[in-house]
Amino acid sequence: MTATLTTCPYCGTGCMLYLLSDGQGRLVGVEPSAGHPVSRGQLCVKGWNAHAFVQHPDRLKTPLVRRNGTLEPAGWDEALDLVHQRFRQISAAHGPDSLVFFSSAKVGNEENYLLMKLARVGYGTNNIDHCARLCHSSTVTGLVETLGSGAMTNTVACLDETDLVLVIGSNTTEQHPLIGSRILQATQRGCRLIVADGRRIKLSRHADLHLRHRNGTDVALLNGIMQQILELGLENRAFIEERTENFTALQESLAAFTPERVAAITGLQADEITAAARMFGTAKRAMLLYAMGITQHSHGVDNVRAVSNLALLTGNLGKPGTGVNPLRGQNNVQGACDMGALPDVLTGYQKVAEPSVRDRFAAAWGRPLPDRPGLMATHAFDAALAGRARAFFILGENPVLSEANQAHVVKALAAIDFLVVVDIFPTETSAFADVVLPAACYAEKDGTFTSTERRVQRFRRALPPPGEARADWEILSALLERCGLPAGYPGPGQIMDEIAAVTPSYGGISYPRLEESGLQWPCPNHDHPGTPILHRQSCTRGKGRFSPVDFRPSRELPDAAYPLLLNTGRTGMHWHTGTMTRRSHLLDREEHSAFIEIHPEDAARLSIRDRQQVSVESRRGEVRVMATLTDRVPLGQVFMPFHFVEGAANALTNNALDPESGIPEFKVCAVRITPC
């Protein structure tokens, strides 16, 4: 029997757990870490099942190379040589920017770092991005502008000392369960709760106020609340004067957002907006929590700005129990961003466009860096269809199911010359690959993940990878070497040392310091204890900047032909495209087929019964799924999770992008439903 202390591979909450194995190489279960400040001896259902997919027989065990149209087993050297040779050829023929690299928020910091290094100085392109583009790119853009740092400002433990929590666009008990439970515990001790969400999510049953505004009207709602805060004189004048700038512009922009007008846009009652303003404005300490409901819109960055404005207006920043708290989705999406797996920044958000930054990295890496920011993942598919992007390297992502507008992605992947997929299971995306490389999963290698509260913590090897599968950092090291770059890292610990040397916010991070429950960045030097709360004396950028925003409607709203609004998201049992959870017995049993939530009155009008098969069509595609009749969704809105290949929500969604962050509008598109 062995017990290996490691970090949960699912959500960004970052619980730690023990993986238990029988000593003969078989995982037998999971036990939560009792001493960890977030898990505290508890886990959610996915954490309790974190061992279940690891030894599934479907695991990829050997490299595969496409020969005469079929993927066939190959040796590592053969597969890696082929990858390198084809990338070199395509780069020579079409320029380095014809190569595109997708990194992964599921793999370690060290691996994200190596892949972005490989893309930038191995193959000479800044075309590196990952799924943060689809979840919190709006946050990174919006909060860097207003506060100077695009991460959660406070910690999970702050929920124990706050007086009010405003949750907007986050189904926290299902998506960040151990943060959601902490909110429920806070309400038990008397903390007030406002939930702004069209759906009747679990948290709403505990809310003092549940605002069911129309999807896509968050800017109007937040502006309306701020307008009323000013009207009631509940703004924090001292904070505004000392710590912020651009207040007058904000004030002017809010004037038009009267409760009546906001009520007309959002579908709420005017007095609900005033009530929210009074509750929020009078709270001594208030925390703002948000997630995909805010970010995944064609005006996602504006939504984030509005959230940030509300915190600044009321002085809820820089102290315990407050803050702007974007809940990051994947176990390591915070880390993948920190590591610079983004087209415009290097590690620690150092800008590629800045010559001094490039010089420093060039000195550290021994090669010059390309100076033009690269392609965003969501633009890469357009580039592929235009013939500009010709080879993709996709590490641990499954865009065929996760990107908006599946048909578009499939067309793009079919159009390119060469596709490499590195993954732990065969996926809908690897089916298109020319080379598939089998990777070790989190339980089979060492490394670090950075959780949503900026906590850098260890994951540890509990057993060897299956067959010939290798850790991603080993695969990437082999490619770096083929590019003539030194990559003889003895282990991920030494990669972290290199990261610390080039990243001020990770400067004090090293494996020996991460033994127990990790460190929260910024941690600039080896004596620094880490930073639980950001923006304490001043914001990272100096003054907090009010960034006024106007309301823009979503790009595709219901009409006569497609009369229902489709909202998409996730459930508590499954994870993203289901590669892991649909191979976990209990999770898959709990929810084992695709479904769509529809309001009973809409269903009655369309003659749809509970559990009936229906066809759901949008302008981009059609799927067949089971109808679930429930008043969780408001009238006129339907909801689908995107976990299921047999009823792929993203065959329907709209790839209308936010102009600044490039995030697709996953939360709003128009559909029609017919019984089959």
Add this chain to the structure above:
Amino acid sequence: MLKRLDRADLEKLLAALATGYRLLTPQRLADGTRLHRPHGEGALALQGEPVQRKPTEAFFPQHDPLLRIGEQGEVTTCDPPDRPVALFGLNAADLACIAFIDRFFADPPADDHYLARRKDALLVGLTGFAGPGGDFLPPANGMCDLELLALGQNWLGVPWTPRGEALLEGFPDGEQAEVEELQETARTRGNPAQDLLEKAAGLVASEVVPDDFWREIGDRCILCSGCNLACPTCTCFCVEDRQEQAATLRSRVWDSCQFDAFMREASGHNPLGTEALRTRRRIHHKLAADVTRWGEFGCLLCGRCDRVCPTGIGIQAVAAEILARFGA
């Protein structure tokens, strides 16, 4: 027979146990978790809260391969480890929990797979001043092969089976008066948690707890399944079949009655289709149904579900709430 062991004697006893058994002892790990680990791997933690993981997992693991079905339909069973386990350092509640599920699995038709691990296993109780920070734990008075009653730096050794007697052979004798004193301490302290549970159970059984209450509690459940997975008296499992090349590996996996799919029928209908009904069932089963079936509560107050529940609705918390609201 009654023995008195000092630290050196205790080490001697552990060494003897380690030769015949796969000895597991409570150890405190780097993050503060107290777990049963192979003896000698880390430092012994002789005092503390109940070990994090339920001790019954030694006989009924979370994921347990039962048999392989070959291509031709031939069945081979998966054998238990060759050396029996010795579980050292169990408190009275944990021992009672093991006794509880022994009866369940041994009740005809007996579960061979469970018994294969259980039959030669050795249980060592550790009670007396062995709680967190040396707090008092009531003696188990049986349910194990031998019990050590902690007195501080010394332990009274009480054998309850011939195997226990053999293991204590040769150690210096102890004073019966010291045992009496511990028993007296247990009597004077009473068991307030048990009293609370009994009162709440009375209210649950007499149906005075309204549906609204269960809805309210159910609304707080985030469906982590931890309360069941952590509970040493929970015995429900489901069966997982995995195709491994030509063979099928059949395993049993801890299940949870908090899941929707636990009772869902193939038609989709579910007699326990809401969190309220499932939460009511979890509590009702342990405090009322088990009493009818076995004549005792299905909760032996090990404390794990209250510790593991992220939203504070473990059995003791719910019992306290029932009593506060409906106990007048």
